[in-house]
Each structure stands twice: as C-alpha cells, then as structure tokens.
Amino acid sequence: SAVISQKPSRDICQRGTSLTIQCQVDSQVTMMFWYRQQPGQSLTLIATANQGSEATYESGFVIDKFPISRPNLTFSTLTVSNMSPEDSSIYLCSVVPSRGMNTEAFFGQGTRLTVV
Amino acid sequence: GDSVTQMEGPVTLSEEAFLTINCTYTATGYPSLFWYVQYPGEGLQLLLKATKADDKGSNKGFEATYRKETTSFHLEKGSVQVSDSAVYFCALSLGAAGNKLTFGGGTRVLVKP
Numbered sequence: 001s002a003v004i005s006q007k008p009s010r011d012i013c014q015r016g017t018s019l020t021i022q023c024q025v026d027s028q029v030t031m032m033f034w035y036r037q038q039p040g041q042s043l044t045l046i047a048t049a050n051q052g053s054e055a056t057y058e059s060g061f062v063i064d065k066f067p068i069s070r071p072n073l074t075f076s077t078l079t080v081s082n083m084s085p086e087d088s089s090i091y092l093c094s095v096v097p098s099r100g101m102n103t104e105a106f107f108g109q110g111t112r113l114t115v116v
Numbered sequence: 117g118d119s120v121t122q123m124e125g126p127v128t129l130s131e132e133a134f135l136t137i138n139c140t141y142t143a144t145g146y147p148s149l150f151w152y153v154q155y156p157g158e159g160l161q162l163l164l165k166a167t168k169a170d171d172k173g174s175n176k177g178f179e180a181t182y183r184k185e186t187t188s189f190h191l192e193k194g195s196v197q198v199s200d201s202a203v204y205f206c207a208l209s210l211g212a213a214g215n216k217l218t219f220g221g222g223t224r225v226l227v228k229p
Contacts (some may be wrong), residue, residue, distance in 0.1 A: 042205060043219045092160065093202050096215040103148075103215055109159040113123075 002027055002095050006108030013083055013115050020079045021111045023093030028073035034066070037110070038089045044101035046091075049076040083115045118143045122206045122220035129196055129227050135222045137191040139180075139206035147208035149173075149182055149189040150217070154203045163191075163204070195226045 002028040013019050032049040047055040048065055056070035062085065070076040080087055093108040118194030122139040128137060141147065151173070152165040169184035179192045188205060206220040 031214055035217075043217070045216050045218075048216060081147045094217070103209075104162050104165065105150075105209070105215065105217055106162075107152075108159040 002029055002097055002106045004093055004095060004106060004108035006093050008044055008109055009109060010071040010112040011114070015084050016082045017083055019075050019083065019113060020080055021091055021093070023076045023078070023095075023108055024094050025074045027097070029097045030073075032070060032076045033094040033105075034076070034078045035066060035092045035094060035095075035107075036089045037059065037092060043092065045077070049078075051079055079115065083113075086116045088113055088115045117149070117206060118210065118218045120178050120208055120218055120220035122204075122223055124202075124221065125224040127223060127225045128149050129225070131198055131227055131229050132195045133168065133227075135191075135193045135196045135200070135225065137204055137206075138223070139189045139191065139220060141189065141206075141208050143186050143187075143208055143210060147210050149177070149180070150207045150209070151180055151191050152205040152207060152219075154205065154222075161207070196225075198227050198229050201225060201227045207221070 005024045007022045032045040035049040037043045045058050046061045047057040050069050051070045064066040067079045087099040092110045094105050096105050119142045150165045152160050153163045154160050159224045164175040166173040166182035172181045178193045180189050203222045203224045205222045207217045209217050
C-alpha cells in the first residue's frame with residue numbers, strides 16, 4: 001500500500017496567480033499521476049509525472065498551464081498557472097506502487113481549489 | 117480510445133434494498149477493472165477490482181464480475197446500508213498504458229433509513 005500526503009488540502013486563489021500542490025508518498029513508487037475532478041464530474045487524467053524527466057500530458061493539458069516536477073520516487077508537484085475560475089476543481093495525486101496488471105492505484109485526499 | 121460508461125445517478129434507495137450500478141467499457145487491450153468509492157468528505161478509495169475475464173471482485177458486501185463477452189463490470193450489493201451512501205466510480209487501466217486510470221462519470225448513491 002501507499003500513504004499519500006497532499007498539500008494544501010484546499011485554497012482560494014485570485015485569478016491570474018499560480019498555485020503549487022505537493023504530493024508526498026511514504027514509500028518509493030513507480031508511477032505517479034495527477035488528476036482533476038471538476039465540480040460534479042468524474043476524474044480526468046492531467047499527466048503522468050515521470051521521475052527525472054518531463055511529464056507526459058494527456059490531450060487537452062499542456063506543460064505551460066500545468067507544470068509538473070518529480071525529482072525522486074516519493075515526491076511530485078503540480079502547479080496550476082495563471083489561474084481562472086474554470087480551474088476551480090479538486091486536484092488529486094495518485095500513485096501506483098509497481099507496474100503490471102494486478103496493481104492498485106492509491107489517491108491522496110485531494111486539493112480543493114477555488115479561483116475567484 | 118478507451119472509455120468507461122456507467123449509469124447516471126443519483127440513485128436513491130431504502131436501507132436493505134438491492135443495489136446495481138451498471139458499468140460497460142471499451143478498451144483496445146485487456147484491461148484491469150476497478151470500482152472506486154468516494155464517501156462524503158473523504159478521498160477516493162479502491163472498493164474492488166478484477167484483472168481478467170470471469171474474475172469476481174468483492175469487498176464490504178459489494179461484488180462485480182468481469183464479463184468480457186459483454187464488456188461489463190456491474191457493481192451489486194444485496195442489502196445496502198445508510199453508510200453506503202457515496203459516489204461510485206467504475207474505472208479501467210491497461211498495464212501497457214502505464215497503469216493510468218480511465219474513469220466513468222460516477223454514480224451518486226443515497227441510501228435512506
């Protein structure tokens with residue numbers, strides 16, 4: 001299993017500013033992901049955080065808007081840049097301890113972001 | 117591309133009623149299938165999973181069977197409790213795709229005493 005600490009748990013931000021969300025795992029994990037859950041909707045994958053290299057972004061998400069770092073196997077950050085009210089969502093860090101078919105993804109508690 | 121479709125909610129039930137949430141999927145390979153649950157005010161957590169055809173995942177009285185022939189993974193519980201009130205998400209992952217999850221839209225379930 002994996003225990004994930006995600007900070008901050010919530011924030012209210014002014015439009016045009018940026019917020020960096022941190023994800024710390026209690027053990028080394030192979031895969032780390034960032035998801036977005038817009039109000040009343042399902043989870044959408046933003047990107048896969050790759051250790052020591054650039055993140056892999058899903059269609060519709062770009063590095064300039066959502067820069068991601070992953071300096072080691074237990075830590076990652078997601079920055080939401082130049083925020084607008086449309087960025088108001090819950091952002092979730094997820095980890096998969098090892099590759100393969102019989103694996104489980106663990107989720108952080110999420111960061112509830114409100115942009116005003 | 118890969119996708120998951122699940123029945124829309126909200127689903128409102130009385131305690132001890134039978135619950136079914138339908139889930140079907142489209143995938144390019146042979147996915148693992150999951151049900152995740154999000155209780156009010158809590159994070160997302162795994163409820164059950166199945167990794168190959170005909171596998172049955174079970175947990176907390178919930179069950180789901182991986183049906184390859186109908187590309188389905190319906191969630192069932194024979195007698196729900198008020199504490200089962202939550203949002204349920206069906207999801208798939210493909211190991212070849214790096215284990216990233218594709219989620220269905222979520223189904224909100226409300227169980228009344």
